Amino acid sequence: MKTITLLTAFMLFAVGFTMAQDVEKTPSGVKAVVNDISVEIRFYSPSIVRVIKYPVGRVYARSSLSVIMEPRPVSFTMSTSGWRVLLQSDSIQVSLDTRTGRVAFASLSGASLLTEKDYGIQFSPTDSSFIVRQAFLLDKKEPIYGLGQQQNGRLNQRGQRIRLAQENMKICIPFFQSLKGYGLFWDNYSPTLFSDNPQETAFESEVGQGADYYFLYGAGGDGVVAQMRELTGQAPLMPLWVYGFLQSRERYKTQFELMEVVRRYRALQVPIDGIIQDWQYWGQDSNWNAMQFDPIRFPKPKLMVDSVHAYHTHLFVVAWPDFGPLTRQYSEFDAKHLLINFDSWPPNAGARPYDPYNPLARDLYWDYLNKGIFSLGVDAWWLDSSEPDHIDVKDSDFEQPTYLGSYRSVQNAFPLMHINGIYTHQRKTTSAKRVVILTRSAFAGQQRFGSCNWSGDVRSDWNVFRAQIPAGLNLSLTGIPYWNTDIGGFFAGRFAQDGGAKNPEFQELYTRWMQFAVFTPFMRSHGTDIPREIYQFGGPGQPIFDIQEKFIDLRYSLLPYIYSTAWQVTKNSGSFMRPLLSDFPSDTSVFNMDNEYMFGRSLLVSPVTEKGSSMQRVYLPSGANWIDFWTGEQFTGGRRIIKGTPMDILPVFVRAGSILPWGPEVQYATEKKWDDLEIRVYPGADATFTLYEDENDSYNYESGAYSEIDFQWNEASHTLTVGDRRGHFPGMPGERKFKVVIMGRGPGKEIPYNGKMKKVQL
Known part of the structure; x- marks a missing residue:
């Protein structure tokens, strides 16, 4: 028995050594042949990696419709140990198992982020191409988000089986991001089955010449969105x-x-x-x-x-x-x-x-x-x-x-x-x-x-209405804001025949x-x-x-x-609609929360989606204190409260340590210039806000025709600093006033502003 064990060990070593000889370092990563499958790993940036797999003997040359990022030179190291090839940039580690073809991703400390399944790639021949399937292994309790806009009423997409094919009410994007801080974009345009079960997580596309995906490490929800925008393009400003x-x-x-x-x-x-x-x-x-x-x-x-x-x-x-x-x-x-x-x-x-x-x-x-x-x-x-x-x-x-x-x-x-x-x-x-x-x-x-x-x-239906919240949040998490x-x-429906x-x-x-x-x-x-x-x-x-x-x-x-x-x-690369997990990743209570969200960085919104509701339970995340938008009442985070919801009230809470510029009363957006804005400070923590202004339309902002003004609130000294204005555009207010209101602390104070820094203690 001992002889067989030694022989087996020798054979495994020999196979690993042979496999390692089929590995070629490239300027951007590595190429290898594993079990008649060509494998390429390419760094696009220190934290974005492209993985390509295709059958040996095939030529895989493809220009992506989604990806516009050009790979940039990345400094990385390569080392081999038996059948394992390890690539390391200054952001992540990527390993290739030359026995099974498994590609795995880890943090610099070695903590596992995402791993393919051993022998997880499958090519099923069709008349002109392949059905392509790649399986991954996720942690059992690892939440994932995205896949476009699905009407399943869920924020966390674990345990789902979804055919990703565009339909009315269904936006299908083979991308998800994990609470662990990475994203995965499966770059294929054919109908694709996404499946997640206790054994594996997989993408299976009906047509493909190879498997082609991108791993993005952003160290958090906002970081992943930023990586996806870097990869596929930034969102221009609307008028x-x-x-x-x-x-x-x-x-x-x-x-x-x-x-x-x-x-x-x-x-x-x-x-x-x-x-x-x-x-x-x-x-x-x-x-x-x-x-x-x-x-x-x-x-x-x-x-x-x-x-x-x-x-x-x-x-x-x-x-x-x-x-x-x-x-x-x-x-x-x-x-x-x-x-x-x-x-x-x-x-x-x-x-x-x-x-x-x-x-x-x-x-x-x-x-x-x-x-x-x-x-x-x-x-x-x-x-x-x-x-x-x-x-x-x-x-x-x-x-x-x-x-x-x-x-x-x-x-x-x-x-x-x-x-x-x-x-x-x-x-x-x-x-x-x-x-x-x-x-x-x-x-x-x-x-x-x-x-x-x-x-x-x-449909005009309460359950359908509620499902729109996670639908919009998941689309936002794919990088589409x-x-x-x-x-x-x-x-x-029935309302049309019953009073309209x-x-x-x-x-x-x-x-x-x-x-x-x-x-x-x-x-x-x-x-x-x-x-x-x-x-x-x-x-x-x-x-x-x-x-x-x-x-x-x-x-x-x-x-x-x-x-x-x-x-x-x-x-x-910011977002309008933000699931609470993007701002409060340490609060486990928000990982699956599909009925509340942040609008921008400051406003927590809890839509009323239940017929006849007069009260609503609202969760206020830990890591911040909160101020009721309507009443000014203050709350500590990390708990649920009951908020009265008569028809004219939507539960909205402002994060303590926020600054909200408040616009004038108008009949249309550009009726009045913002030369007499009210600046509302919600105290309780230090706060910052950048007020952006431009010509309101045209693309001159792309050439620098805009201005930014930074506001900083110091909670300890009760001081608001209005910074020097940066930039210029035609028609920009020169002399203006800001009415600064510390919410809950009196009527406020009016200050003149000509573009130069001002400090005011309140």
Whole structure:
């Protein structure tokens, strides 16, 4: 027995030695052959690593649609010990087992972060490629987040089995991040099965020439988001107006109906900044997406656009990725083989989607959109059905050719390429307007194209409403910061036949949903069956009207805070909607918390998602003290409290040690300059805040046309320091006033400011 043991040991050593000889160090990492699988490990930065695996004898040459980061030179060491190859940068360790092909990641101290499963790669041949599967091993109690926007009502995605394929209400991104401080992006565009069970966590893609993924170590939720933005692109800044209130309906049937909505908001003196023209402004379904206004119902579209602007409002117009058979677009795209041959929306209309993977098709799409719509002065886009809709589905549909291969091989990247085309072409057309795109689907990297996702055609239902909170948070954790949802739900269902906007339960649901929307990146009312304009619910002096007006006004008061947060999103890879675990990673109570979140760095929001609720339990995380936004009452963190929730109250708490700039009362975002701002200091800890200002639109900020003013509160000395203003832009306030209010400590103090540092003790 002893002889056999020694022989076995010798053989294992020999195999390990042989395997090690198949390892080649490269300038960015290592190449190896393990069990007829080529393995490449490449450092893109000290904390971002790409892993590629493909069968020996195959050539793997692929340019990513999502990843735009160019690998930069990274200093790393390489060592071998038997069958183990170890690479170490100044941030992480990466090891390769040359017996099993397992790649593992660890911190510099050697603590395990993520490991593949031994022999965890699988290639199942198909006619032209492979079904590709890679399995990983996670700690049993390790929470993970992301996967795009799923409607499962969960923040933590452990124990899930999800087919990641784009659908209405379902945004699929094969990316998750762990509470351990790393992220994993599986760079594949075909439908992919994500599965997590006690044995393994795996991605399995229907089409692939190899396995291709990125490991990102950020040492925390914000760090991982920052790494994902570095890898796939930063989010440009939206114009100030778009952070105001946006009104929509399915649909405004004439230009006169649309203009009447704008007029009524202005007459009621309820703030509004955008109105959205949804589908069928082009006429019949066979003329679907003709990208021109029907001359009967929209006889003077240029006058309509100009009139919207005269009311200091902005116009979104819808465009779809498919065309009806009677459109000029259909004829030209079809003649040039730029359509994908399957049925899209609407049913029985013969509409077909275009091939957005083809640069010629993207050029042609913009040419029609620009001439027919954008040239009228339209401000923003409502890009519906960007999955796209797929009806009368046949398996052969997925084998339809596109510019980049079969539709199945690139299906999930359809929205990425579609949005890319509109953003890129508008940027080339003009820099006077920042690109604003509302769209229903997304893929990794789409944040770089000026887009905001909405959660699709969700139902007017309390449980559906609650599920939107973790849906938005998980999308944010994939690196896509802009998200919103139809206030009140798109499909009104039973409410439409039971009183509509006068139905008490619908009024309650809509109003609670609107309160939530105040604390999302875009605040937008939309839906079918029941018109949602504020006056549909009553008039001034009636409770539901007054409560809705109160929260629209609140949104405008928060605009300096929101716009400054938007700048942090663009400049420092920040996020608007932040799960509590991002700010309080040491508080185990928040790891699975899916009904509260931070909006920016200072505001904790607990939406009321239960019918008839008059009280709500709110958890205040440890690691901070908290101040009730409405009453000023102070609380220590690490405990649950009961908050009264009459219809006009949404539980909001401010982190002690926060500074909130408070905007003036306005009817639209740019009505008044911010030359007389109130600066609200919430004491209890030191605080900092950077106020960001620019021209409110255009891309001049990319060339430095903006200003920043730092505010610092010193709790010990009760001193607020207003720092030197950095930067300049045309129209910038020179002399201005700040009214500083220490919340709960008196009426405040007004201080003049001319751009030079000021200190004031309060």
